[in-house]
Amino acid sequence: xxxxxxxxxxxxxxxxxxxxxxxxxxxxxxxxxxxxxxxxxxxxxxxxxxxxxxxxxxxxxxxxxxxxxxxxxxxxxxxxxxxxxxxxxxxxxxxxxxxxxxxxxxxxxxxxxxxxxxxxxxxxxxxxxxxxxxxxxxxxxxxxxxxxxxxxxxxxxxxxxxxxxxxxxxxxxxxxxxxxxxxxxxxxxxxxxxxxxxxxxxxxxxxxxxxxxxxxxxxxxxxxxxxxxxxxxxxxxxxxxxxxxxxxxxxxxxxxxxxxxxxxxxxxxxxxxxxxxxxxxxxxxxxxxxxxxxxxxxxxxxxxxxxxxxxxxxxxxxxxxxxxxxxxxxxxxxxxxxxxxxxxxxxxxxxxxxxxxxxxxxxxxxxxx
Amino acid sequence: xxxxxxxxxxxxxxxxxxxxxxxxxxxxxxxxxxxxxxxxxxxxxxxxxxxxxxxxxxxxxxxxxxxxxxxxxxxxxxxxxxxxxxxxxxxxxxxxxxxxxxxxxxxxxxxxxxxxxxxxxxxxxxxxxxxxxxxxxxxxxxxxxxxxxxxxxxxxxxxxxxxxxxxxxxxxxxxxxxxxxxxxxxxxxxxxxxxxxxxxxxxxxxxxxxxxxxxxxxxxxxxxxxxxxxxxxxxxxxxxxxxxxxxxxxxxxxxxxxxxxxxxxxxxxxxxxxxxxxxxxxxxxxxxxxxxxxxxxxxxxxxxxxxxxxxxxxxxxxxxxxxxxxxxxxxxxxxxxxxxxxxxxxxxxxxxxxxxxxxxxxxxxxxxx
Numbered sequence: 069x070x071x072x073x074x075x076x077x078x079x080x081x082x083x084x085x086x087x088x089x090x091x092x093x094x095x096x097x098x099x100x101x102x103x104x105x106x107x108x109x110x111x112x113x114x115x116x117x118x119x120x121x122x123x124x125x126x127x128x129x130x131x132x133x134x135x136x137x138x139x140x141x142x143x144x145x146x147x148x149x150x151x152x153x154x155x156x157x158x159x160x161x162x163x164x165x166x167x168x169x170x171x172x173x174x175x176x177x178x179x180x181x182x183x184x185x186x187x188x189x190x191x192x193x194x195x196x197x198x199x200x201x202x203x204x205x206x207x208x209x210x211x212x213x214x215x216x217x218x219x220x221x222x223x224x225x226x227x228x229x230x231x232x233x234x235x236x237x238x239x240x241x242x243x244x245x246x247x248x249x250x251x252x253x254x255x256x257x258x259x260x261x262x263x264x265x266x267x268x269x270x271x272x273x274x275x276x277x278x279x280x281x282x283x284x285x286x287x288x289x290x291x292x293x294x295x296x297x298x299x300x301x302x303x304x305x306x307x308x309x310x311x312x313x314x315x316x317x318x319x320x321x322x323x324x325x326x327x328x329x330x331x332x333x334x335x336x337x338x339x340x341x342x343x344x345x346x347x348x349x350x351x352x353x354x355x356x357x358x359x360x361x362x363x364x365x366x367x368x369x370x371x372x373x374x375x376x377x378x379x380x381x382x383x384x385x386x387x388x389x390x391x392x393x394x395x396x397x398x399x400x401x402x403x404x405x406x407x408x409x410x411x412x413x414x415x416x417x418x419x420x421x422x423x424x425x426x427x428x429x430x431x432x433x434x435x436x437x
Numbered sequence: 438x439x440x441x442x443x444x445x446x447x448x449x450x451x452x453x454x455x456x457x458x459x460x461x462x463x464x465x466x467x468x469x470x471x472x473x474x475x476x477x478x479x480x481x482x483x484x485x486x487x488x489x490x491x492x493x494x495x496x497x498x499x500x501x502x503x504x505x506x507x508x509x510x511x512x513x514x515x516x517x518x519x520x521x522x523x524x525x526x527x528x529x530x531x532x533x534x535x536x537x538x539x540x541x542x543x544x545x546x547x548x549x550x551x552x553x554x555x556x557x558x559x560x561x562x563x564x565x566x567x568x569x570x571x572x573x574x575x576x577x578x579x580x581x582x583x584x585x586x587x588x589x590x591x592x593x594x595x596x597x598x599x600x601x602x603x604x605x606x607x608x609x610x611x612x613x614x615x616x617x618x619x620x621x622x623x624x625x626x627x628x629x630x631x632x633x634x635x636x637x638x639x640x641x642x643x644x645x646x647x648x649x650x651x652x653x654x655x656x657x658x659x660x661x662x663x664x665x666x667x668x669x670x671x672x673x674x675x676x677x678x679x680x681x682x683x684x685x686x687x688x689x690x691x692x693x694x695x696x697x698x699x700x701x702x703x704x705x706x707x708x709x710x711x712x713x714x715x716x717x718x719x720x721x722x723x724x725x726x727x728x729x730x731x732x733x734x735x736x737x738x739x740x741x742x743x744x745x746x747x748x749x750x751x752x753x754x755x756x757x758x759x760x761x762x763x764x765x766x767x768x769x770x771x772x773x774x775x776x777x778x779x780x781x782x783x784x785x786x787x788x789x790x791x792x793x794x795x796x797x798x799x800x801x802x803x804x805x806x
Contacts, residue, residue, distance in 0.1 A: 095554065095557070097503070097504040097550065097554075098504075098507075098508055098511065098550065098553055099504055099506045099507070099508060099541060102504040102505075102506060103502075103504065104501070104502065104503055104504065104554055105501055105502040106501055107499040107500065107501045107569060109501075110499075110500050110501045110502055111499070111500070113502075114500060130476040130479075130480070131476065131479050131480070131483060132473070132474055132475055132476045132478075132479045133472075133473065133474040133479055133482075133592060134466070134473055135466040135467075135468055135471040135472065135473065135590055136471075136505075136543075136574055136576065136590050137468045137471060137527070137576075137590070138467075138468070139467055139468060142467065154534070155533065155534050156533065157532075157533075158506070158529050158531070158532045158533075158541075159529060159530065159531040159532065160527050160528065160529050160530075160543070161528065161529075161530045161531065162527070162528040162530065162540075163526075163527045163528070163578045163589075164524065164525065164526075164527075164578030164579075164580065165523070165524050165578075171531075172468060172527075174505075174529070174543075181466065181467065184467055185464065185466075185473055188464070194767055200476060204574070205505055205573070205574065207505065207506075209532045209533030209534075210533075211533070220532075221504055221505050221506070223502060398563055
């Protein structure tokens, strides 16, 4: 059992924070409730992002970038939306050394500003569907924060689509929910349950909200991907209308869906143990760590060479396998093993001078340790 | 000459905006000076980002994420820095429905908050160098804005490194400047000149600032990648010190370097013509557009099939070639050609029924049209 990690049984919340600290995944930022994602944590987010992004593109979605700042009166155009998000907003009142005429809100989500742009871009049914996603940061002022799970600023993707018919919008809503399910199960190895949110829990302004939720080790459910059928609420508020196939002016039907850095929190709470992080191979930024063990320079070069050979052979077998050879000389082998265990690397290979002679190696799987 | 684009000779500024509009690259956002990057424009940024990111990683850099909001007193810790950036800052004064005790600034750049984190992460020479980059949005309040070239919010990457010695920091500063040169010349096909900025033009808080600059079609230089040797200024302001190899407490030497969505502006102004955008093949999100020409259903399926064959053969020859077959039936062929010309796609292939019989095709290069 790792000395730098509180056992789950003793204090589950502290265990969670200790795993993050030991894995050097994230720190709190100087601004209350905000987060610094360190390189080891960010590599996990990059892996998630690249796989999810591919799934979005395979279903015809494209990426774009919408602004961080939203005029206050935009937020007010959809009644439920402003009521839901106003208490969580960060407000910019000064810019360029002057007080602004109208306060600006840092986006807590972008339905309003994207709705405004869609009203300009969409004229006819030929412009539909619009299938746009963005990867960005958003801000929701939080009183009680926890790294990854609930932070005032977080990173996410928000998809925003516009459709000709109610049926298409509902299909899209469920299609993206299914992508979240597949992603969580196949890449993160997290079994999830798909479901619809109650009236009180749904997204402010949505017709209906669906989510995927998973059971964490403390027996609590964690929501980690949501998909909203927004009906015509935002279309009416932002006048997103179009000329349909019969030459009638109609409102579009919109959806939005998002997944965030919270997924990293879910990943930690699903797989990790009292020794630290455990990462599933498909999402691990490094899948194999090879540790050469040596006592002198000759052994060092022998084991290093053998480690290179193993690495090359593995890469020949498995395309795009990420391997790290830990040749640093400032840590003892046991400390290196410990490091890679706490980083959650799925497979660890140890090679000493005797292994070189026998052309064998010790292989350890992190998940069944 | 395209009717929707003002000729360069007539009005260079209007030409620039017309090329962006015709290519559907970007729009102004509802908040003054901010920008919406549309899917066609964002695909260019994604292409830039993936290639630059690979170059950064090949030189040992890793990505991380630092917070959007910076406490006001952080900005004030380096004298030149606060003087340089304060007039450009957007200030958050309210959050969660309350006035904040200390105003927060939206990052115009992240030296201060990253310096604060580095002071906690760096203890000994063994922790050095720290080679971190982040891809994010920043805000600098601008009075006169131009899409991509000068917007209040923009997307960029900012690298921030910490080193043991002055020599290493200077090497890093020049290494990253050289990466910008190579990237601009080899991927964007923009010849640049490397140089050092004058005392009055250097980054607020830097020892020295280097940049790559290119000559635009209007005879003006555009700066599109900067690399700063920050000396020990931020190390002293944020107390980033370490135990060196002789057990002495020393300040680190830091650098920072960045390139932004402004590069898209430079790309437009270097290559485009009076018909619209021209994209160099290595950065074009779509390299080949194939337009089947047909008058009836039989011709349609024949030309479509032939287009597929051409596409497959090209993909066999060139790995990762991005090809778009334009089978839409709501535009005349001439309008489709026009569309792909304005989008800047490097190669256009036209296939009609006679081409199918002759097993040939018309191929047009965008850049020598």
